[in-house]
Amino acid sequence: MGVRLASEDGFKPPSTADFELPPVFGDNPFTTKPVFLVFFSVILISVFFILASRKAAIVPSKLQFAGESVYGFVRNDLARDVIGHEFMRFVPYLFTLFTFILTNNLFGIIPFLQFPTMSRVSFPYVLAMFTFVIFHYVAIKHKGLIAYLKEIMFMPGVPKPVYILLTPIEVATYFLVRPLTLSLRLFANMFAGHLLLLVFILGGEHLLQGVIGLKLVSPFAFAFGIALTFFEFMVQCLQAYIFTLLTALYIAGALADEH
Template sequence: MRWVHPTREAGVDPLTYASAVLLAADDNQFHPPSIGDFFPPALFFEGTAFEFTRINLAQVIATVVLVLVLLIGTRRLKVVPGRFQSVIELFFGFVREQVAYQVLGEKDGKRFLPILTTMFFGILFMNLTGIIPGINIAGTAVAGVPLMLALVAYVVFIYAGIRKHGGLRFLKNSLVPSGVPVYLVPIIALVELISTFIARPVSLFLRLLLNMIVGHMMLVLFFSATHFFLLSMNWLTPFAIGTFGLSFAFTLFETFVYVLQAYVFTILTAVYIQLAVAEEH
């Protein structure tokens, strides 16, 4: 008697059979986070330049909610503010006092307050989509938004420096600090060129992007582990209590990180503007 593989007897390709078995068994497997989370399938316009994914949906939702919050919160301002107006004023006051005025002073702070406020609220609301059920990924977790914001900060501080000093003097102040010996000027100028005009925007971009990527992967790790332990239905199931507790704690921590990253990006932009408008470095 000769043993015949069931797939051959049924006329089924063995590779197709193996794939089906693996997919069926995959339901109770642990699914770790991967870089593929940041390349979700298209929801609309797949394969075109206008491809729309779940991350794009998160960005649109964050933008719409931000506009609505600001419109509702500032539409009917009262001398004695209600709770909602108080919260809005608290955040506006925070950016004005703790970022713009503290770093730039009142005069320059007023000039650049609109762009700094826009940055802070935009980053904050984009970040917060990372903990919203059903979306679960930050709008700043892909390169597009952090890169755009870094380029805006780059253009703003260069514009501020040129507007204040003129192009040649701004370059001199940026590349050659006062008191540098003549024989060190070429080396110092090269170092300042890299640190001022390359490292600043790159560091803004990478700091925001990588924090959002790591935060998302950690949240997915804890929640995936909870899901796996719950479905295991064996001695591993009690571990779900611990991983769920870690999930909740890390969600609170990530909320703090989201606010912190919005603040850090905004205050660094203000610092770069202040360095650009300063008389000497």
């Protein structure tokens, strides 16, 4: 957890500096805590679903039921209902995306880990880039490059003079706004949530070191921090869902025929 304890100079409120974690080994930037958490999440997800599916039975065990529930949710509610009849070929990516984001988000409230990986903007950028490449590739393969670019730049049913204003907006939307908003939405929510938790937890700790009046207030800071932890859990799940849902919507739009 990127925290700084109160020092002799007084309480230093949490800031962006708490997210700048130093390398664990030497000066290698690839050995920071977020990088380790990403690799740990891959191992954790793999082990969980291997164990959940290893002894699959008609009457599922609790572990198998949990694994199948997550898979069924992504396959049915995010892939089938959004994309349509061609959904199965995109289920592996959407399933991987959802479980990866969810696990790394939840690290922010898990004791001893306590750092949401997606609060480092580089990780959401990479995930958004994968989605960006996939939905453009799907659209080009389905419609052809010329037809796809024509669809983006010249929306059907629009008066020609409007294209002067509309075409730059549409091009920016498809090639810049979508990947940026997709990644920044996830990053901002994880960053802000973690920062709020730091404010109340570290603030409560600092109040305990003060005079008797401040000591009496500190339990309220801790209580609010605990309440925020439950709220943050909902936000973490919701952001994993939204990122995957928007990816499915972009893919569905890439497969949609022009009318």
